Amino acid sequence: MILDNVENLVRPVFPFTAIVGQEEMKLALILNVIDPSIGGVMIMGDRGTGKSTTIRAIADLLPEIPIVADDPFNSHPSNLELMSEETKQNFIKNISIATKYIKVPMIDLPLGATEDRLCGTIDIEKALKDGVKTFEPGLLAKANRGILYVDEVNLLDDHLVDLLLDSAASGWNTVEREGISIRHPARFVLVGSGNPEEGELRPQLLDRFGMHAEIRTVKDPSLRVQIVEQRSQFDKNAQEYLSESLTNQEELKTAILNAQNILPDVELDYDFKVKISQVCSQLDVDGLRGDIVTNRAAKAFAAYENRSNVTQSDIEKVITLCLRHRLRKDPLETIDSGDKVSKVFKEVFN
Structure with a gap:
């Protein structure tokens, strides 16, 4: 069991630069990473076209970010706009803040998620045990300064989509629960994907996504063979495949960092x-x-x-x-x- 957990923690991700085709989707993701204020990407297309693989690959490609240690909101150690209230108060009072580096968070929102799971709720266990009302952060807190991915977003409850889009647009999540009022930063790149055959998103919700990429199944037989062989090589020996892609990955990472600096x-x-x-x-x-x-x-x-x-x-x-x-x-x-x-x-x- 322990070995399984370790494997899951270090499970290799298919390299972004090795993904063949789907240039529209790749460009939209890169631009949103460079400037998250673009407002996210809606990716609509056929089943089995590598939507999830590409989104996980862009998150894996990005450089590590500094966060305040033991902060549930991934607060930035020096940028006031990206801090929780508690961290901000400590920063203003010049209290020493411990920092650490983590990979850019990549959070999946499951279709069956509740509003409490998304926005956060009261920690019932602590309330019963210690008699104090404590906020238990939700997925929006975990996704701060990262990527929030909703697969089959067109099947998600409309009120959850509304909450998601409001947080993505404002950069903040406000929770009012049982006499507790919490406001925390929720700056993330919102990425939704879906298959048009399973239903369209409402126009007013679709409008809230910054970009919309359409992807289709590759028709060229030789290109299809290339994609299948690449995947087979990766599954056979992931580490060797990753080392072969390292130069291209580093070049793209440098280009994204440079673009963020000159933007x-x-x-x-x-x-x-x-x-x-x-x-x-x-x-x-x-x-x-x-x-x-x-x-x-x-x-x-x-x-x-x-x-x-x-x-x-x-x-x-x-x-x-x-x-x-x-x-x-x-x-x-x-x-x-x-x-x-x-x-x-x-x-x-x-």
């Missing part, structure tokens, strides 16, 4: 901002989320390309991902929503 200095010309809004207007996109997310994603892509100015090709690369899920559905429409975004982009920009 605050990336500039987007006013003319481009106007044209992005013109595209959104012509597509009849409700609200301004589409404009905001496209601006952020274009800057993140420029930073990823190690540039301090956004180009037209940067915007072209991300605009479909940012807008396709915000278009109003017309059952009589013959053109795909992604193609529609691309067509209007070309009209406005060219």
